[in-house]
Amino acid sequence: MASNGPSDAASPLRTSLPTHGRSAAATLGEMFQRKASDAEWLKGRTFSLVYPTGRADVDAILLEANVAYMFENALNPLKFPSLATMQREVVNMTSSLVNAPSSSGAGFSSGGTESIFLSVLVARERARVERGIGHGNIVFPESAHPAFAKAAFYTGLEARATSLSEDFTADLAALEAAVDENTVLIIGSAYGNPHGVVDPIEAMSNFALDRGIAFHSDTCIGAFVLPFLERLGIEVPPFDFRLPGVTQMSCDVHKYGYSTKGASVIVYRDAAWLQHQVFDYDVWPSGRYRTASVAGARAASPIAAAWSLMTYLGEDGYLDIMRGLVTTVATMKDGISALPGLRILGNPIGPLLTFTSDTDDIFAIADVMDDHGWHLNRIGSPNGLHMMISPLHGLYAEEFLTDLASAVANHGPSRGIGAGYNGR
Numbered sequence: 001m002a003s004n005g006p007s008d009a010a011s012p013l014r015t016s017l018p019t020h021g022r023s024a025a026a027t028l029g030e031m032f033q034r035k036a037s038d039a040e041w042l043k044g045r046t047f048s049l050v051y052p053t054g055r056a057d058v059d060a061i062l063l064e065a066n067v068a069y070m071f072e073n074a075l076n077p078l079k080f081p082s083l084a085t086m087q088r089e090v091v092n093m094t095s096s097l098v099n100a101p102s103s104s105g106a107g108f109s110s111g112g113t114e115s116i117f118l119s120v121l122v123a124r125e126r127a128r129v130e131r132g133i134g135h136g137n138i139v140f141p142e143s144a145h146p147a148f149a150k151a152a153f154y155t156g157l158e159a160r161a162t163s164l165s166e167d168f169t170a171d172l173a174a175l176e177a178a179v180d181e182n183t184v185l186i187i188g189s190a191y192g193n194p195h196g197v198v199d200p201i202e203a204m205s206n207f208a209l210d211r212g213i214a215f216h217s218d219t220c221i222g223a224f225v226l227p228f229l230e231r232l233g234i235e236v237p238p239f240d241f242r243l244p245g246v247t248q249m250s251c252d253v254h255k256y257g258y259s260t261k262g263a264s265v266i267v268y269r270d271a272a273w274l275q276h277q278v279f280d281y282d283v284w285p286s287g288r289y290r291t292a293s294v295a296g297a298r299a300a301s302p303i304a305a306a307w308s309l310m311t312y313l314g315e316d317g318y319l320d321i322m323r324g325l326v327t328t329v330a331t332m333k334d335g336i337s338a339l340p341g342l343r344i345l346g347n348p349i350g351p352l353l354t355f356t357s358d359t360d361d362i363f364a365i366a367d368v369m370d371d372h373g374w375h376l377n378r379i380g381s382p383n384g385l386h387m388m389i390s391p392l393h394g395l396y397a398e399e400f401l402t403d404l405a406s407a408v409a410n411h412g413p414s415r416g417i418g419a420g421y422n423g424r
Protein backbone atom coordinates (compact mmCIF):
# COMPACT_ATOMS: atom_id res chain seq x y z
CA MET A 1 0.00 0.00 0.00
CA ALA A 2 1.42 3.37 -1.01
CA SER A 3 1.62 6.18 1.50
CA ASN A 4 2.03 9.87 0.79
CA GLY A 5 3.30 10.86 4.22
CA PRO A 6 6.41 13.01 4.63
CA SER A 7 9.78 11.35 4.14
CA ASP A 8 13.30 12.54 4.83
CA ALA A 9 16.68 12.41 3.22
CA ALA A 10 18.00 9.56 5.35
CA SER A 11 15.97 6.65 4.01
CA PRO A 12 13.02 5.96 1.72
CA LEU A 13 9.54 5.72 3.16
CA ARG A 14 8.59 2.15 4.14
CA THR A 15 5.23 0.90 2.95
CA SER A 16 5.12 -2.43 4.79
CA LEU A 17 6.63 -4.21 7.77
CA PRO A 18 10.17 -5.44 7.00
CA THR A 19 10.18 -9.20 6.40
CA HIS A 20 13.16 -9.69 8.67
CA GLY A 21 14.13 -7.79 11.77
CA ARG A 22 17.55 -6.24 12.23
CA SER A 23 20.02 -5.26 14.89
CA ALA A 24 19.26 -2.65 17.54
CA ALA A 25 22.27 -0.65 16.31
CA ALA A 26 20.96 -0.54 12.74
CA THR A 27 17.45 0.33 13.92
CA LEU A 28 18.45 3.13 16.25
CA GLY A 29 21.10 4.28 13.81
CA GLU A 30 18.44 4.88 11.20
CA MET A 31 16.17 6.54 13.73
CA PHE A 32 18.85 9.01 14.78
CA GLN A 33 19.82 9.60 11.18
CA ARG A 34 16.23 10.59 10.48
CA LYS A 35 16.08 12.68 13.63
CA ALA A 36 19.06 14.68 12.41
CA SER A 37 16.79 16.51 9.96
CA ASP A 38 14.51 17.77 12.77
CA ALA A 39 14.56 21.31 14.15
CA GLU A 40 17.43 21.91 16.58
CA TRP A 41 15.31 22.92 19.56
CA LEU A 42 18.13 22.04 21.97
CA LYS A 43 20.12 24.85 20.38
CA GLY A 44 17.30 27.32 20.96
CA ARG A 45 16.34 27.37 17.27
CA THR A 46 12.58 26.80 17.77
CA PHE A 47 10.09 29.27 19.25
CA SER A 48 7.10 26.99 19.77
CA LEU A 49 6.31 23.28 20.15
CA VAL A 50 9.05 22.63 22.74
CA TYR A 51 9.54 24.62 25.96
CA PRO A 52 13.05 23.79 27.14
CA THR A 53 14.37 25.06 30.44
CA GLY A 54 17.96 24.34 29.45
CA ARG A 55 18.49 22.73 32.87
CA ALA A 56 20.07 19.29 33.07
CA ASP A 57 18.49 18.56 36.48
CA VAL A 58 14.99 19.27 35.08
CA ASP A 59 15.60 17.08 32.04
CA ALA A 60 16.92 14.28 34.26
CA ILE A 61 13.76 14.24 36.39
CA LEU A 62 11.57 14.22 33.30
CA LEU A 63 13.56 11.41 31.74
CA GLU A 64 13.45 9.23 34.84
CA ALA A 65 9.72 9.74 35.40
CA ASN A 66 8.91 9.02 31.74
CA VAL A 67 10.97 5.83 31.74
CA ALA A 68 9.52 4.64 35.07
CA TYR A 69 5.96 4.73 33.71
CA MET A 70 6.40 4.09 30.01
CA PHE A 71 4.55 0.76 30.03
CA GLU A 72 1.68 1.49 32.43
CA ASN A 73 -1.82 2.40 31.34
CA ALA A 74 -3.68 5.26 33.01
CA LEU A 75 -7.02 3.85 31.84
CA ASN A 76 -7.58 1.96 35.06
CA PRO A 77 -6.57 3.76 38.26
CA LEU A 78 -7.60 0.75 40.34
CA LYS A 79 -4.64 -1.19 38.97
CA PHE A 80 -2.20 1.68 39.29
CA PRO A 81 -3.17 3.65 42.40
CA SER A 82 0.12 5.56 42.26
CA LEU A 83 -1.04 7.09 38.98
CA ALA A 84 -4.44 7.98 40.38
CA THR A 85 -2.82 9.76 43.33
CA MET A 86 -0.28 11.62 41.21
CA GLN A 87 -2.98 12.66 38.76
CA ARG A 88 -5.14 13.95 41.64
CA GLU A 89 -2.18 15.93 42.99
CA VAL A 90 -1.26 17.45 39.60
CA VAL A 91 -4.87 18.53 39.19
CA ASN A 92 -5.03 19.96 42.74
CA MET A 93 -1.70 21.80 42.49
CA THR A 94 -2.70 23.33 39.15
CA SER A 95 -6.14 24.32 40.43
CA SER A 96 -4.61 26.10 43.38
CA LEU A 97 -2.23 27.98 41.08
CA VAL A 98 -5.21 29.53 39.28
CA ASN A 99 -7.07 30.22 42.54
CA ALA A 100 -9.85 27.72 41.98
CA PRO A 101 -12.40 27.86 44.84
CA SER A 102 -12.93 24.94 47.22
CA SER A 103 -16.11 24.04 45.28
CA SER A 104 -14.07 23.44 42.12
CA GLY A 105 -13.37 20.20 40.28
CA ALA A 106 -10.76 19.40 37.66
CA GLY A 107 -9.58 16.70 35.31
CA PHE A 108 -6.30 15.68 33.70
CA SER A 109 -6.05 15.56 29.91
CA SER A 110 -3.50 14.94 27.19
CA GLY A 111 -3.08 18.61 26.23
CA GLY A 112 -4.65 21.97 25.62
CA THR A 113 -6.80 20.73 22.77
CA GLU A 114 -8.33 17.93 24.85
CA SER A 115 -8.90 20.23 27.83
CA ILE A 116 -10.66 22.66 25.51
CA PHE A 117 -12.70 19.87 23.94
CA LEU A 118 -13.86 18.74 27.38
CA SER A 119 -14.70 22.31 28.40
CA VAL A 120 -16.82 22.87 25.28
CA LEU A 121 -18.56 19.52 25.80
CA VAL A 122 -19.34 20.40 29.41
CA ALA A 123 -20.65 23.85 28.38
CA ARG A 124 -22.89 22.23 25.76
CA GLU A 125 -24.24 19.70 28.22
CA ARG A 126 -24.82 22.25 30.97
CA ALA A 127 -26.67 24.50 28.53
CA ARG A 128 -28.78 21.56 27.36
CA VAL A 129 -29.69 20.45 30.87
CA GLU A 130 -29.94 23.82 32.61
CA ARG A 131 -31.19 26.07 29.79
CA GLY A 132 -32.80 23.65 27.34
CA ILE A 133 -30.50 24.71 24.46
CA GLY A 134 -30.49 22.20 21.60
CA HIS A 135 -28.41 23.99 18.97
CA GLY A 136 -25.89 26.13 20.76
CA ASN A 137 -22.98 28.32 19.71
CA ILE A 138 -19.68 29.36 21.24
CA VAL A 139 -18.24 32.87 20.83
CA PHE A 140 -14.54 33.75 20.86
CA PRO A 141 -12.20 36.45 19.54
CA GLU A 142 -10.44 35.29 16.39
CA SER A 143 -7.15 35.09 18.31
CA ALA A 144 -8.51 32.14 20.35
CA HIS A 145 -6.77 28.85 19.64
CA PRO A 146 -8.31 26.79 16.79
CA ALA A 147 -8.97 24.05 19.35
CA PHE A 148 -12.20 25.91 20.20
CA ALA A 149 -13.47 25.82 16.59
CA LYS A 150 -12.35 22.17 16.41
CA ALA A 151 -14.24 21.35 19.62
CA ALA A 152 -17.35 23.08 18.23
CA PHE A 153 -17.01 20.95 15.10
CA TYR A 154 -16.78 17.76 17.17
CA THR A 155 -19.65 18.66 19.49
CA GLY A 156 -22.06 20.01 16.86
CA LEU A 157 -21.95 23.60 18.07
CA GLU A 158 -21.65 26.71 15.92
CA ALA A 159 -18.29 28.51 16.25
CA ARG A 160 -18.50 32.32 16.08
CA ALA A 161 -15.16 34.15 15.78
CA THR A 162 -15.21 37.90 16.39
CA SER A 163 -12.79 40.69 15.48
CA LEU A 164 -9.94 42.07 17.54
CA SER A 165 -9.22 45.59 18.81
CA GLU A 166 -6.22 47.57 17.60
CA ASP A 167 -4.12 46.14 20.44
CA PHE A 168 -4.96 42.57 19.26
CA THR A 169 -7.12 41.78 22.29
CA ALA A 170 -10.81 40.87 22.00
CA ASP A 171 -13.07 43.66 20.75
CA LEU A 172 -15.76 43.62 23.43
CA ALA A 173 -18.48 45.22 21.32
CA ALA A 174 -17.96 42.68 18.52
CA LEU A 175 -17.99 39.83 20.99
CA GLU A 176 -21.13 41.01 22.71
CA ALA A 177 -22.89 41.47 19.36
CA ALA A 178 -22.19 37.83 18.43
CA VAL A 179 -23.69 36.44 21.64
CA ASP A 180 -27.36 35.40 21.62
CA GLU A 181 -29.76 33.29 23.67
CA ASN A 182 -28.17 30.10 22.28
CA THR A 183 -24.60 30.94 23.32
CA VAL A 184 -23.32 28.20 25.60
CA LEU A 185 -19.74 29.44 26.11
CA ILE A 186 -17.72 32.65 25.72
CA ILE A 187 -13.94 32.39 25.52
CA GLY A 188 -11.02 34.67 26.28
CA SER A 189 -7.30 33.89 26.22
CA ALA A 190 -4.57 34.64 28.71
CA TYR A 191 -2.40 34.51 26.66
CA GLY A 192 -3.72 34.50 23.12
CA ASN A 193 -1.26 32.56 21.01
CA PRO A 194 -0.89 34.81 17.91
CA HIS A 195 0.21 38.02 19.64
CA GLY A 196 0.92 36.96 23.22
CA VAL A 197 -1.52 39.49 24.68
CA VAL A 198 -4.11 38.93 27.40
CA ASP A 199 -7.77 39.49 26.52
CA PRO A 200 -9.88 41.72 28.82
CA ILE A 201 -10.90 38.67 30.83
CA GLU A 202 -12.51 40.72 33.61
CA ALA A 203 -14.90 42.61 31.31
CA MET A 204 -15.60 39.54 29.18
CA SER A 205 -16.33 37.26 32.11
CA ASN A 206 -18.51 39.91 33.80
CA PHE A 207 -20.55 40.15 30.61
CA ALA A 208 -20.88 36.33 30.52
CA LEU A 209 -21.91 36.30 34.19
CA ASP A 210 -24.60 38.93 33.58
CA ARG A 211 -25.99 36.85 30.72
CA GLY A 212 -25.81 33.56 32.64
CA ILE A 213 -23.31 32.08 30.15
CA ALA A 214 -20.25 29.95 30.96
CA PHE A 215 -16.87 31.64 30.43
CA HIS A 216 -13.61 29.83 29.61
CA SER A 217 -10.35 31.59 30.41
CA ASP A 218 -7.82 29.80 28.20
CA THR A 219 -4.59 29.76 30.16
CA CYS A 220 -3.00 26.89 28.29
CA ILE A 221 0.00 29.20 28.06
CA GLY A 222 -0.66 31.52 31.00
CA ALA A 223 -1.41 29.13 33.86
CA PHE A 224 2.25 28.55 34.65
CA VAL A 225 3.35 32.07 33.65
CA LEU A 226 0.91 34.67 34.98
CA PRO A 227 0.81 33.41 38.61
CA PHE A 228 4.61 33.59 38.80
CA LEU A 229 4.81 37.00 37.12
CA GLU A 230 2.35 38.20 39.76
CA ARG A 231 4.49 36.76 42.55
CA LEU A 232 7.47 38.66 41.09
CA GLY A 233 5.50 41.90 41.49
CA ILE A 234 4.78 42.36 37.79
CA GLU A 235 1.37 43.86 37.06
CA VAL A 236 -0.89 41.19 35.60
CA PRO A 237 -4.53 41.79 34.58
CA PRO A 238 -7.06 39.51 36.33
CA PHE A 239 -7.37 36.23 34.48
CA ASP A 240 -8.42 33.42 36.84
CA PHE A 241 -11.10 32.18 39.26
CA ARG A 242 -10.74 35.31 41.39
CA LEU A 243 -13.08 36.75 38.74
CA PRO A 244 -16.61 35.55 39.58
CA GLY A 245 -17.57 35.09 35.92
CA VAL A 246 -14.74 32.68 35.06
CA THR A 247 -16.33 29.22 35.10
CA GLN A 248 -13.60 27.08 33.54
CA MET A 249 -9.89 27.26 32.73
CA SER A 250 -7.49 25.17 30.65
CA CYS A 251 -3.97 24.94 32.09
CA ASP A 252 -1.17 23.14 30.25
CA VAL A 253 1.60 21.61 32.30
CA HIS A 254 3.37 20.64 29.07
CA LYS A 255 3.96 24.24 27.99
CA TYR A 256 5.33 26.68 30.57
CA GLY A 257 4.93 24.04 33.31
CA TYR A 258 7.92 22.52 31.42
CA SER A 259 6.72 18.92 31.59
CA THR A 260 6.99 16.58 28.61
CA LYS A 261 4.03 16.34 26.23
CA GLY A 262 0.68 14.95 27.23
CA ALA A 263 -0.18 16.95 30.36
CA SER A 264 -2.94 19.49 30.80
CA VAL A 265 -5.61 20.25 33.39
CA ILE A 266 -9.17 21.46 32.86
CA VAL A 267 -10.60 23.18 35.94
CA TYR A 268 -14.28 23.98 36.61
CA ARG A 269 -15.62 26.37 39.25
CA ASP A 270 -18.16 23.71 40.30
CA ALA A 271 -17.05 20.09 40.74
CA ALA A 272 -20.56 18.92 39.85
CA TRP A 273 -20.02 19.97 36.21
CA LEU A 274 -17.31 17.33 35.83
CA GLN A 275 -20.07 14.72 35.48
CA HIS A 276 -20.79 16.13 32.00
CA GLN A 277 -17.40 15.02 30.69
CA VAL A 278 -17.77 11.47 32.00
CA PHE A 279 -18.75 8.70 29.63
CA ASP A 280 -20.33 5.84 31.54
CA TYR A 281 -21.34 2.67 29.69
CA ASP A 282 -22.57 -0.44 31.44
CA VAL A 283 -23.94 -2.80 28.79
CA TRP A 284 -20.60 -4.09 27.57
CA PRO A 285 -19.95 -7.82 28.14
CA SER A 286 -16.53 -6.91 29.53
CA GLY A 287 -18.09 -4.81 32.26
CA ARG A 288 -18.68 -1.17 33.10
CA TYR A 289 -16.58 1.25 31.05
CA ARG A 290 -16.23 4.70 32.56
CA THR A 291 -13.82 7.41 31.38
CA ALA A 292 -13.56 11.12 32.14
CA SER A 293 -11.59 12.16 29.07
CA VAL A 294 -11.44 11.34 25.37
CA ALA A 295 -8.87 8.54 25.28
CA GLY A 296 -9.41 4.96 26.38
CA ALA A 297 -5.95 3.54 27.03
CA ARG A 298 -3.85 6.47 28.22
CA ALA A 299 -0.13 7.07 28.51
CA ALA A 300 0.96 7.05 32.13
CA SER A 301 4.30 8.82 31.74
CA PRO A 302 2.79 12.32 31.26
CA ILE A 303 1.16 12.03 34.69
CA ALA A 304 4.39 10.83 36.32
CA ALA A 305 6.46 13.47 34.54
CA ALA A 306 4.11 16.35 35.40
CA TRP A 307 3.86 15.26 39.03
CA SER A 308 7.60 14.71 39.43
CA LEU A 309 8.57 18.02 37.88
CA MET A 310 5.95 20.08 39.70
CA THR A 311 6.88 18.68 43.08
CA TYR A 312 10.63 18.82 42.28
CA LEU A 313 10.52 22.50 41.33
CA GLY A 314 7.87 23.75 43.74
CA GLU A 315 6.88 27.41 43.81
CA ASP A 316 10.41 28.64 44.38
CA GLY A 317 11.76 26.54 41.52
CA TYR A 318 9.19 27.94 39.09
CA LEU A 319 9.92 31.45 40.39
CA ASP A 320 13.64 31.01 39.77
CA ILE A 321 12.96 29.91 36.21
CA MET A 322 10.57 32.82 35.73
CA ARG A 323 13.15 35.36 36.93
CA GLY A 324 15.56 34.18 34.24
CA LEU A 325 12.83 34.09 31.61
CA VAL A 326 11.76 37.67 32.39
CA THR A 327 15.35 38.82 31.79
CA THR A 328 15.61 36.88 28.52
CA VAL A 329 12.29 38.28 27.28
CA ALA A 330 13.45 41.83 28.11
CA THR A 331 16.71 41.25 26.23
CA MET A 332 14.79 39.96 23.20
CA LYS A 333 12.24 42.79 23.30
CA ASP A 334 14.86 45.53 23.67
CA GLY A 335 17.05 44.00 20.97
CA ILE A 336 14.18 43.61 18.49
CA SER A 337 12.77 47.10 19.15
CA ALA A 338 16.23 48.65 18.68
CA LEU A 339 16.51 47.36 15.10
CA PRO A 340 15.47 49.75 12.30
CA GLY A 341 11.82 49.38 11.30
CA LEU A 342 11.00 46.54 13.70
CA ARG A 343 8.08 46.87 16.10
CA ILE A 344 6.50 44.49 18.62
CA LEU A 345 2.73 44.16 18.14
CA GLY A 346 0.39 45.07 21.01
CA ASN A 347 1.53 44.94 24.62
CA PRO A 348 2.71 41.41 25.41
CA ILE A 349 3.51 41.09 29.12
CA GLY A 350 4.95 37.60 29.03
CA PRO A 351 7.18 35.26 27.04
CA LEU A 352 5.19 35.41 23.78
CA LEU A 353 5.52 38.16 21.24
CA THR A 354 5.09 38.93 17.57
CA PHE A 355 7.07 41.58 15.73
CA THR A 356 6.62 43.21 12.37
CA SER A 357 8.51 45.75 10.26
CA ASP A 358 7.17 49.17 9.33
CA THR A 359 9.76 49.58 6.58
CA ASP A 360 10.71 46.17 5.21
CA ASP A 361 8.97 42.96 4.20
CA ILE A 362 9.08 40.99 7.46
CA PHE A 363 8.80 37.69 5.57
CA ALA A 364 11.94 38.58 3.59
CA ILE A 365 13.70 39.02 6.95
CA ALA A 366 12.25 35.65 8.01
CA ASP A 367 13.76 34.02 4.91
CA VAL A 368 17.25 35.08 6.01
CA MET A 369 16.54 33.88 9.56
CA ASP A 370 15.44 30.54 8.07
CA ASP A 371 18.82 30.35 6.34
CA HIS A 372 20.50 30.82 9.72
CA GLY A 373 18.38 27.91 11.08
CA TRP A 374 15.99 29.96 13.24
CA HIS A 375 12.42 28.65 13.23
CA LEU A 376 10.22 31.73 13.55
CA ASN A 377 6.50 31.28 12.89
CA ARG A 378 5.10 33.56 10.20
CA ILE A 379 1.72 34.98 11.16
CA GLY A 380 -0.71 37.11 9.14
CA SER A 381 -2.90 40.24 9.57
CA PRO A 382 -0.62 42.01 10.01
CA ASN A 383 2.34 39.97 8.78
CA GLY A 384 4.65 39.24 11.67
CA LEU A 385 7.12 36.82 13.20
CA HIS A 386 5.97 34.96 16.26
CA MET A 387 8.10 33.84 19.22
CA MET A 388 7.28 31.75 22.28
CA ILE A 389 10.40 32.40 24.32
CA SER A 390 11.61 29.65 26.65
CA PRO A 391 14.21 29.76 29.44
CA LEU A 392 16.77 28.03 27.19
CA HIS A 393 16.70 31.02 24.83
CA GLY A 394 18.64 32.95 27.47
CA LEU A 395 21.75 31.18 26.18
CA TYR A 396 21.07 32.11 22.57
CA ALA A 397 19.48 35.59 22.76
CA GLU A 398 22.63 37.47 21.69
CA GLU A 399 23.27 35.11 18.77
CA PHE A 400 19.64 35.44 17.71
CA LEU A 401 19.73 39.24 17.86
CA THR A 402 22.99 39.39 15.92
CA ASP A 403 21.51 37.23 13.16
CA LEU A 404 18.30 39.28 13.20
CA ALA A 405 20.26 42.54 12.84
CA SER A 406 22.11 41.12 9.88
CA ALA A 407 18.84 39.84 8.33
CA VAL A 408 17.29 43.30 8.70
CA ALA A 409 20.31 44.93 7.09
CA ASN A 410 20.82 42.39 4.31
CA HIS A 411 17.85 40.67 2.79
CA GLY A 412 16.50 40.31 -0.69
CA PRO A 413 12.90 40.16 -1.77
CA SER A 414 10.69 37.69 0.07
CA ARG A 415 10.68 34.13 -1.27
CA GLY A 416 6.90 34.37 -0.98
CA ILE A 417 6.39 31.92 1.87
CA GLY A 418 3.08 32.97 3.38
CA ALA A 419 1.73 33.28 6.90
CA GLY A 420 1.22 30.04 8.78
CA TYR A 421 4.63 28.67 7.86
CA ASN A 422 6.46 27.44 10.93
CA GLY A 423 10.14 27.99 10.22
CA ARG A 424 11.92 26.07 7.54
Ligand SMILES: Cc1ncc(COP(=O)(O)O)c(C=O)c1O
Nearest residue numbers: 111112113145147191193220221
Ligand atom coordinates in the same frame (compact mmCIF):
# COMPACT_ATOMS: atom_id res chain seq x y z
C1 LIG B 1 -3.55 29.62 23.92
C2 LIG B 1 -3.53 28.16 23.51
N1 LIG B 1 -4.60 27.39 23.80
C3 LIG B 1 -4.63 26.09 23.45
C4 LIG B 1 -3.57 25.49 22.80
C5 LIG B 1 -3.65 24.03 22.39
O1 LIG B 1 -2.76 23.27 23.13
P1 LIG B 1 -2.19 21.86 22.62
O2 LIG B 1 -1.32 22.13 21.44
O3 LIG B 1 -1.48 21.34 23.83
O4 LIG B 1 -3.33 21.00 22.26
C6 LIG B 1 -2.43 26.25 22.51
C7 LIG B 1 -1.26 25.66 21.82
O5 LIG B 1 -0.27 26.27 21.58
C8 LIG B 1 -2.42 27.63 22.87
O6 LIG B 1 -1.36 28.40 22.57
